[in-house]
Amino acid sequence: MFDEKTETRDEGGADATARPCQTIVFDGVGVERDGRRALDGVSLTLSERRIGVVGLNGSGKSTLLKAIVGLAPVSVGSLTVDGRDVAREARAVRAATGLLFQNPDDQIVFPIVADDLAFGLKNHGWSRAETGERVAAALARLGVEALARRRIHELSGGEKQLVALAGLLAIEPKTLLFDEPTSQLDLRNRNRFARLLHALPEQAIVVAHDLDLLVDFERVIVLEAGRVAFDGAAAAAIAFHRERSA
Ligand SMILES: Nc1ncnc2c1ncn2[C@@H]1O[C@H](COP(=O)(O)OP(=O)(O)OP(=O)(O)O)[C@@H](O)[C@H]1O
Numbered sequence: 001m002f003d004e005k006t007e008t009r010d011e012g013g014a015d016a017t018a019r020p021c022q023t024i025v026f027d028g029v030g031v032e033r034d035g036r037r038a039l040d041g042v043s044l045t046l047s048e049r050r051i052g053v054v055g056l057n058g059s060g061k062s063t064l065l066k067a068i069v070g071l072a073p074v075s076v077g078s079l080t081v082d083g084r085d086v087a088r089e090a091r092a093v094r095a096a097t098g099l100l101f102q103n104p105d106d107q108i109v110f111p112i113v114a115d116d117l118a119f120g121l122k123n124h125g126w127s128r129a130e131t132g133e134r135v136a137a138a139l140a141r142l143g144v145e146a147l148a149r150r151r152i153h154e155l156s157g158g159e160k161q162l163v164a165l166a167g168l169l170a171i172e173p174k175t176l177l178f179d180e181p182t183s184q185l186d187l188r189n190r191n192r193f194a195r196l197l198h199a200l201p202e203q204a205i206v207v208a209h210d211l212d213l214l215v216d217f218e219r220v221i222v223l224e225a226g227r228v229a230f231d232g233a234a235a236a237a238i239a240f241h242r243e244r245s246a
């Protein structure tokens with residue numbers, strides 16, 4: 001489905017056009033959900049271009065991503081993105097930081113694909129014509145331009161995931177947060193997503209059970225019961241996680 005030719009925007013590899021990374025600082029962060037600590041005492045300074053997050057179901061991965069964009073309120077400690085407090089300056093943080101939700105249905109507001117993507121661009125200052133062009137380009141980049149007038153709720157799980165991804169890419173945030181981006185993709189689209197991710201000039205934080213997606217990442221964090229259990233190079237983190245999951 002992806003267009004192989006438009007997948008890589010740069011010819012000299014990802015580093016040739018790498019965009020500046022934001023610095024995300026968790027300082028003793030606790031997040032409470034329903035009276036339980038979904039994140040507990042998390043302290044991290046994230047400034048690498050490729051960061052992976054792994055962990056068992058319920059370990060706090062989605063909560064970590066949601067906290068970064070102010071969707072999971074911090075109850076203890078502080079969390080800043082490029083010096084902006086996510087609670088006090090949520091709007092500015094969200095303008096520069098986009099989240100691809102684990103469940104694409106959470107991303108959808110309008111019934112028709114193109115209208116929904118245009119809505120996502122509404123507060124970014126582009127004209128109606130520019131917005132239309134951006135939406136079309138983002139869909140084409142993922143090879144799903146034929147879905148533009150379809151009803152989102154009638155799409156397959158993988159098609160919805162691709163549309164949600166197009167919506168995120170259209171905004172061109174400085175930092176992209178991906179929550180299990182390949183969970184519903186077939187093998188071909190999964191492999192194409194992996195190549196797209198490799199070539200993206202933007203900073204990306206990727207939550208994945210698909211560990212192969214993270215092997216060349218600069219840094220991988222392992223969460224266990226809302227705490228950081230391991231933080232280091234991809235190979236060592238993945239080995240740690242595999243051992244703990246055995
Ligand atoms: N909105 C919510 N209300 C109540 N509890 C929540 C909510 N969101 C998450 N939790 C709880 O917080 C904990 C962490 O959830 P989270 O979704 O961050 O896990 P996860 O690591 O992303 O898991 P998975 O791999 O299954 O997606 C879980 O115990 C979950 O039940």
Ligand SMILES: [Mg+2]
Nearest residue numbers: 061062063102
């Ligand atoms: Mg999750």
